[in-house]
Amino acid sequence: MELKEEEESEPVSPTAQYLSSSTLSLCILAILEFEQVLDDSLLMQLVKDVFLSISPRFSSVMVRDENGAKQRKRVEVKLINHVKFPFCPSGLSPESYDKYLGDYISEIGMQQLPQSQPLWEIHLIRSPTSHAACTLIFKLHHSLGDGFSLMGALLSCLQRADDPSLPLTLPSVFLPSKAKDESNGSIFTRVLKIFSTVSDTVLDFCWNFVKSTTAEDDQTPIRSGDDRVEFRPVRVATMTFSLDHVKQIKTKVVATINDVVTGIIFLGTRLYMQELRHDSSNAKSTALILLNTRVFRSYESVKDMLKHDANAPWGNxxxxxxxxxxELTDDWSSNPLDFVVKARQIMNFKKNSLAVYLTGRVLEILKNFRVPESLSVTIISYMEKLRVSVxxxxxxxxxxxxxxxxxxxxEVMLNATVETKFLNSH
Structure with a gap:
């Protein structure tokens, strides 16, 4: 590893330090499927000319300064150590290649990225699966940035099909202003609102702290409780839902897309737990959800994200x-949409709390606490489809x-929007 001493070092945030500590090392696996096989030399050229130039973090390592604080330092990147072209068996069926790809993802998911080089790898699987002609796997350490940052990096590598000279345009999110409503409220209403926010913040922060330190969930079919479970082999399963159907449920319950997806995952998880062990349908189980704390209207270019005054800055x-x-009650099938309602109620409570913004301080306190998990779920939407990965x-x-x-x-939630009259007053 050759350090570039002339480059200015960048301090490592508390979140990034926690995500790359001795108790937790979290990576993101991004999988891209292509209709045509990528050329090896073209991929290497794109990584060299486009990928590395996106952010200095892709060519930096973490080092400690004289005070023991972690800093990012630029190094010379040797692409041969980062871009992998694994040998693939030939003559297999698409279904067999699906299994091969799943086994390969499980294998690289277990492996730790070397701390002596920038924390990323790219793997090109040149075997046709039932979904694609070839598959590109990005393994990126979470300390490089969160999903918003890395999605922005991906978009920066793409060009418009109609006119490559034009920048990509993405739809923006409407963010309603609360200023007018708050200005019209009475002093009593404002004081009540402040008291409610403070109260919810204290309760939420204390509960989060207890859940992160002392309070443990029950051992269930989704939580083994075994030591160092995060270093055990994993298996990936994906599913695709129609975004229009998700919006249909959203409209029926008067909720958000996030509320609906959370409710679906919660109900599906409880059904799985009940099927394997009936008494676990009411067991104490907690989901740890990652929430983007940026206030943004749309994705920005990486160039804008790296500015000091960026509205949606790069990072975690x-x-x-x-x-x-x-819990899964005996009569859940009479109204499965209750799971969405409960998810909406919890989300609304969290939105009224400011505890989410205290994460950095919590992480500094909890550096030595581990967060083992046997199950994680990732969700992304594109082309009117909702893709869920388990x-x-x-x-x-x-x-x-x-x-x-x-x-x-x-399916049962979607059917419930048609077959039953659901009351929004829940």
Whole structure:
């Protein structure tokens, strides 16, 4: 490793330090599927000319200064250590290649990235699966940035098909202003609002702190409780839902897309738990949700994200939210949409709390606490589709059975929007 001493070092944030500490090392696996096989030399050229220039973090390592504080330092990147072209067997069926790809993802997911070089890898799988002609896997350490940052990096690598000279345009999000409503309220209403926010913040922060330190969930079919579970093999399962159907549920319940997706995942998880062990449907289980804390209207270019006064800056700007998974009652099938309602109620409480903005301070306190998990779920929407990926502890969680349960939860909720009259006064 050759340090570039002439480059200015960059301090490492508390969140990035926690995500790369001895107790937790969190990576993001981004999987891109292509209709045509990528050329090896073209990929290397794109990584060299485009990827590395996106952010200085892709060519930096973490080092400690004379005071023991972690800093980012630029180094010379040797692409041969980062871009992998694994050998793939030939003559297999697309379904066999699907299994091969799943096994390969599980294998690289277990491996730790070397701390002596920038924390990223790219793997090109040149075997046709049932979904694509070839697959590109990005393994990026979470200390490089969060999903918003890395999605911006991906978009910076793309060009418009109609006119490559024009910048990409993305739809913006409407953010309603509360200033007018607040100005029209009475002094009593404003004081009540402040008191409610302070009260919710104290309760939320204390509960999050207790859940992060002393209070443990029950051992269930989704939580083994075994030591160092985060270093065990994983199995990936994916499913795709129509975004229009998700919006149909959203309209029926008068909720947000996030509320609906959370409710579907919660119900599917409880159904899986009940199927494997009936008494676990009411067990104490908590989901740890990552929430983007930026105030933004749309994705920005990486160039804008790296500015000191950026509206949506590069980095890890997210908070951890603890959400108790609602219990599964015997009459849940009479109104499965209750899971969305409960998710909406919890989300509204969290929105009224400022505890999410105290994450940095909490992480400094909790550096030596581990957060083991047997199951994680990632969600992304594009092209009017909602793609859900489940990463489960191999040998403990049946990822395909869990996938079936989540899909069943979605189906019964969608059917409930048509077959029942749902009251929004819940």
């Amino acid at each position: 700007y997210f908070a951890f939210l603890h959400m108790s998974i609602p 990463v489960a502890e191999d040998g403990f969680i049946d990822s395909q059975k869990l996938k079936s349960c989540v899909e069943h939860a979605f």
